[in-house]
Amino acid sequence: MSDNNKTVxxxxxxxxxxxxxxxxxxxxxxxxxxxxxxxRKISEEKHDPEWMKEFRLNSLKLxxxxxxxxxxxxxxxxxxxxISSYVRxxxxxxxxxxxxxxxxxxxxxxxxxxxxERESLAGxxxxxxxxxxxxxxxxxxxxxxxxxxxxxxxxxGEYADMVHEYFMKLVPPTDHKYAALxxxxxxxxxxxxxxKGVKVDxxxxxxxxxxxxxxxxxxxxxxxxxxxxxxxFIEGCSAPKYxxxxxxxxxxxxxxxxNARLRYSTIENWSKxxxxxxxxxxxxxxxxxxxxxxxxxxxxxSYLYPMTILKGDHSTMEYTGITFAGxxxxxxxxxxxxxxxxxxxxLISTKSISKSGGIGTYRxxxxxxxxxxxxxxxxxxxxxxxxxxxxADTIPGMDIRTDDADVGHEAKIGRISDEAxxxxxxxxxxxxxxxAMIVSGFANPVSKELPLEYAVEMNNLxxxxxxxx
Amino acid sequence: MSxxxxxxxxxxxxxVEDLPIxxxxxxxxxxxxxxxxxxxxxxxxxxxxxxxxxxxxxxxxGGSIIFDGQDITNDSPDKRAKAGMFLSFQNPLEVPxxxxxxxxxxxxxxxxxxxxxxxxxxxxxxxxxxxxTMDGSxxxxxxxxxxxxxxxxxxxxxxxxxxxxxLAILDETDSGLDxxxxxxxxxxxxxxxxxxxxxxxxxxxxxKILEALHVDYTHxxxxxxxxxxxxxxxxxxxxxxxxxKYVRCEGCDGCSPLK
Numbered sequence: 033m034s035d036n037n038k039t040v041x042x043x044x045x046x047x048x049x050x051x052x053x054x055x056x057x058x059x060x061x062x063x064x065x066x067x068x069x070x071x072r073k074i075s076e077e078k079h080d081p082e083w084m085k086e087f088r089l090n091s092l093k094l095x096x097x098x099x100x101x102x103x104x105x106x107x108x109x110x111x112x113x114x115i116s117s118y119v120r121x122x123x124x125x126x127x128x129x130x131x132x133x134x135x136x137x138x139x140x141x142x143x144x145x146x147x148x149e150r151e152s153l154a155g156x157x158x159x160x161x162x163x164x165x166x167x168x169x170x171x172x173x174x175x176x177x178x179x180x181x182x183x184x185x186x187x188x189g190e191y192a193d194m195v196h197e198y199f200m201k202l203v204p205p206t207d208h209k210y211a212a213l214x215x216x217x218x219x220x221x222x223x224x225x226x227x228k229g230v231k232v233d234x235x236x237x238x239x240x241x242x243x244x245x246x247x248x249x250x251x252x253x254x255x256x257x258x259x260x261x262x263x264x265f266i267e268g269c270s271a272p273k274y275x276x277x278x279x280x281x282x283x284x285x286x287x288x289x290x291n292a293r294l295r296y297s298t299i300e301n302w303s304k305x306x307x308x309x310x311x312x313x314x315x316x317x318x319x320x321x322x323x324x325x326x327x328x329x330x331x332x333x334s335y336l337y338p339m340t341i342l343k344g345d346h347s348t349m350e351y352t353g354i355t356f357a358g359x360x361x362x363x364x365x366x367x368x369x370x371x372x373x374x375x376x377x378x379l380i381s382t383k384s385i386s387k388s389g390g391i392g393t394y395r396x397x398x399x400x401x402x403x404x405x406x407x408x409x410x411x412x413x414x415x416x417x418x419x420x421x422x423x424a425d426t427i428p429g430m431d432i433r434t435d436d437a438d439v440g441h442e443a444k445i446g447r448i449s450d451e452a453x454x455x456x457x458x459x460x461x462x463x464x465x466x467x468a469m470i471v472s473g474f475a476n477p478v479s480k481e482l483p484l485e486y487a488v489e490m491n492n493l494x495x496x497x498x499x500x501x
Numbered sequence: 502m503s504x505x506x507x508x509x510x511x512x513x514x515x516x517v518e519d520l521p522i523x524x525x526x527x528x529x530x531x532x533x534x535x536x537x538x539x540x541x542x543x544x545x546x547x548x549x550x551x552x553x554x555x556x557x558x559x560x561x562x563g564g565s566i567i568f569d570g571q572d573i574t575n576d577s578p579d580k581r582a583k584a585g586m587f588l589s590f591q592n593p594l595e596v597p598x599x600x601x602x603x604x605x606x607x608x609x610x611x612x613x614x615x616x617x618x619x620x621x622x623x624x625x626x627x628x629x630x631x632x633x634t635m636d637g638s639x640x641x642x643x644x645x646x647x648x649x650x651x652x653x654x655x656x657x658x659x660x661x662x663x664x665x666x667x668l669a670i671l672d673e674t675d676s677g678l679d680x681x682x683x684x685x686x687x688x689x690x691x692x693x694x695x696x697x698x699x700x701x702x703x704x705x706x707x708x709k710i711l712e713a714l715h716v717d718y719t720h721x722x723x724x725x726x727x728x729x730x731x732x733x734x735x736x737x738x739x740x741x742x743x744x745x746k747y748v749r750c751e752g753c754d755g756c757s758p759l760k
Binding site: 076238449450451454455456457458459460461462463465466469470472473474475476 | 554577579598664
């Protein structure tokens, strides 16, 4: 259709943009920048065990030595000297929703967090800036022996040894510059342990909210699903928009033991001043299964490629992702998988939508090592550009070192076809509805992987209202 | 109602990217009538279907289209659909992520503005699919995605039966179909004919699909002109002799319709 003033509008994010400014003075805010002095102060504030203090300082050293990533979107506008590494609200973590301070509670209530907990979650953690403000697990889940707590409590509590054993072993600070930064200044996040054979029927959720301007959020998520256990974990993230850059350099480490299954779903809706330089990785043992569902809607710039290491024989992974790059956004997303065990299989399926000059890049890497006999992989990536000023790139990499791998790859980049719009209109749909139907149909393979409430949230995020109609 | 024409096309000309395709088309269809539009490849038959339905790629350069008493010459396709016009596409588009069943329900809701009664809708859909020998599972499959040529055409006829338009334009619905599929599609068209005052404009260049259908008028389109109009027997004649005698006259500019 030639009528240019009818387009899919940007995601309506007004509910996420509600700021909580007046109370910011009450917050403890670390001075900006990343120095040894600052790292020592964070460690002190957080009452770290000695090993953690050393870990932080070593990580900082690495951070200063490592080079910036040499691929992906430009991060020149991110001035690390203007980022505060640690912002703590005036409250301690609460176990009861009523005890969370009113203003913070209001923010989460607007985002629908407590409702979701009541209706469909086994446990919820809510992080506000650098620290968790609320954490709760339903009794029946706790009774099964499931541990779901904030990282700080885990570090000194009953599972301290386990945390010490696993913390940043899968994503070591040497991995890349922002992993090193994370190791130095991490704060908040969740620790989950599901004991052998325990199946958690309803999902656990963490919600990360970065409220303070010019702050960084560096939460650490560590999940261990023991042999034969089963878990679905959901994380949601949002932040109000500021005119200064914010930084998110979180880290997610997932250990999926023999014959276990973990599904990790993310709805990410950071504001458009956010640099989202996040690292996620899963180690999958024999016969185990890792499933990722990922929706990336927000941020100014993203580098996000969840990685799966199929270590054990017969281990499998599936990655389903969607990225929506609107005006001013440069989102570089995808997935990485390493096949190590025999008879391992991976399935990567991504969708990317770009509009109003947004740039969506799909980047993936599949590595099948020579030990990984009879490995199987299938990669498919579809991109949809909604106008002629947007951009979609596809950079799939494959490194196959066996001669018996079963490899499939499919990539499609397209625009909304005028003929398809006409076809739908000829059945009585308005032009706006026709376009919306095509876009939501395109996103459907991802939304149908999400629990209903989150599929609804995602559809709200891809709010396909039309302007100028 | 039968006295008043449902579709009144007067002096219609249209072009694609400044290339004139249709010239001075006059066509009147009354409620309940079945018209056949024939002509050799490239005559502009599909262009007429698209122009009537309002494909923005096809620009009206002259004349008017009156449908059910309203001038719809400049209306968008969705308005025409809501007024009761339907086009069965020659090459139906594939739309991933939307099931055939929910798409028809959506369209039905858009056209009637009424909430769809789910049970009744499902029953009706199942009956229509049965008539067209479509497996019920197609309702849950993505719209036309991975459908064979025959399945796509059946899905178009299914939409026609469910949406029950006042005028259905069928663009080459028989092309690329095997004998059995043509027969099935024809059965669907007969079902539509049986319904009250449903009118048809069947665009085709073969005659197989017409064998079991009652035809009121036949028009022959050559080089963007309707060169002759007759009754149903014209179909027989073309079946025997082809378009040769109509095509031959193309050399003379402004060629008058043959007797």
